[in-house]
Amino acid sequence: AQIADRIVVLKGGEVQETGTTAAILSAARHPYTRELLAAFEPKPRQGQADADAGTKQLLRINDVTAGYGAMRADGLPLIRAVDSVSLVVEKGRNLGVIGESGCGKSTLARVIAGIHPAAAGDIVFDGKDLQRAARKRSQDQLREMQIVFQYADTALNPAKPVEDIIARPLAFYHRLDRQARSKRVDELLDMVRLPRALRYRHPSELSGGQKQRVNFARALAADPKLIICDEITSALDTVVASAVIELLKELQRELGLSYIFISHDLSVVEAICDEIMVMYNGQRVEQITPDKVKAPAHPYSKLLFSSVPKLDPTWLDGLVRDPELVSQYGHC
Ligand SMILES: Nc1ncnc2c1ncn2[C@@H]1O[C@H](COP(=O)(O)OP(=O)(O)O)[C@@H](O)[C@H]1O
Ligand SMILES: [Mg+2]
Incomplete structure (x- = not known):
């Protein structure tokens, strides 16, 4: 998302879809591309099975x-x-x-x-x-x-x-x-x-x-x-x-x-x-x-x-880096 102009989606040795970065990320047509993109979104954890959970x-x-x-x-x-x-x-x-x-x-x-x-x-x-x-x-x-x-x-x-x-x-x-x-x-x-x-x-x-x-x-x-x-x-x-x-x-x-x-x-x-x-x-x-x-x-x-790269082509440009923070925590 940060570096490419165009993206090719490969699966099983075959090109599934190809397009501009913006088109692939926001309007993917192929189900496999959508599956790949969806996997970036964490699904929240569901309730505990164990009644004891968290009590011990x-x-x-x-x-x-x-x-x-x-x-x-x-x-x-x-x-x-x-x-x-x-x-x-x-x-x-x-x-x-x-x-x-x-x-x-x-x-x-x-x-x-x-x-x-x-x-x-x-x-x-x-x-x-x-x-x-x-x-x-x-x-x-x-x-x-x-x-x-x-x-x-x-x-x-x-x-x-x-x-x-x-x-x-x-x-x-x-x-x-x-x-x-x-x-x-x-x-x-x-x-x-x-x-x-x-x-x-x-x-x-x-x-x-x-x-x-x-x-x-x-x-x-x-x-x-x-x-x-x-x-x-x-x-x-x-x-x-x-x-x-x-x-x-x-x-x-x-x-x-x-x-x-x-x-x-x-x-x-x-x-x-x-x-x-x-x-x-x-x-x-x-x-x-x-x-x-x-x-x-x-x-x-x-x-x-x-610092977690987002699937958003503008993420790097939009990243506001506090110079004081960066100097304090160096290489992060
Ligand atoms: N076997 C080792 N001998 C000497 N230094 C080590 C060894 N393993 C790790 N370190 C050092 O300990 C620090 C922590 O390493 P590590 O626990 O592997 O970090 P992380 O898993 O978060 O990447 C690092 O500075 C690393 O260079
Ligand atoms: Mg490690």
Whole structure:
């Protein structure tokens, strides 16, 4: 929208429609173009399925600090990627984490999951204190909190068929025998709306969206209470991404899950989250509800939200950049 004079819409190797940018954006004729454009508009989240939702804390972290490099004398890392962050996730609810690249979102996700142990702070999950390092947590604690990453390609073992990938947590966490595992694989493929026949394929024989669904089925196989989703839609196009978001919402209604949904894309976070935490430079800047996105209180959030490119060819020209804000928050 910002740079092109004319737009060509491709699907399945064929041109569906072509026209000036204004014509495509405001008067698309082809249904596929309309579907692509509609996927930009987040659909608001619907009511909770779980009567308990929002009444009970599932996860609380207090003043968590983590980073990389050498430790200082006070036991804190030289490079702080996450700096005294506190947050709460309620049962059956979703917390969005948004911020520019490098602000510490993935480090925060890994710290909560214990893959990258925090240097300081407390993590309380389902009423119990969690060890900072995953290897010191109980098997049930590991099972109840799953993490799904952006790069389905690197997350899925290329040498294994889909059924083996999904069956692994069934053996590890639930000790299911061969026959029970096979049955459960079918159920999990149904849950993520993939055809059962895909169980025999290898990851390289799947599309990006299908890979992300397999990734998700594997997380569901553990029977988790919380799934941390780190940029899981970032490598997908808008139509496929919005289908994945709709699936996540449906599964939440069915299973009463909670999500921490990490993204640099505000429209994605808005579509699925009850609360949104804005991060900048390792710190929590503010926490808002999606209805407040239009009017955030903190100047950094204002700058971040105004930086989301709109499907409006005049957006860039109309963008008023407060020079003081831009100099304060630099590269945003
Ligand atoms: N393995 C690592 N070693 C050293 N620094 C790292 C490592 N991983 C991330 N960082 C740094 O930590 C900061 C936060 O990174 P990250 O958590 O990946 O941010 P985000 O997910 O928001 O893009 C960045 O400055 C990044 O360069
Ligand atoms: Mg990241």
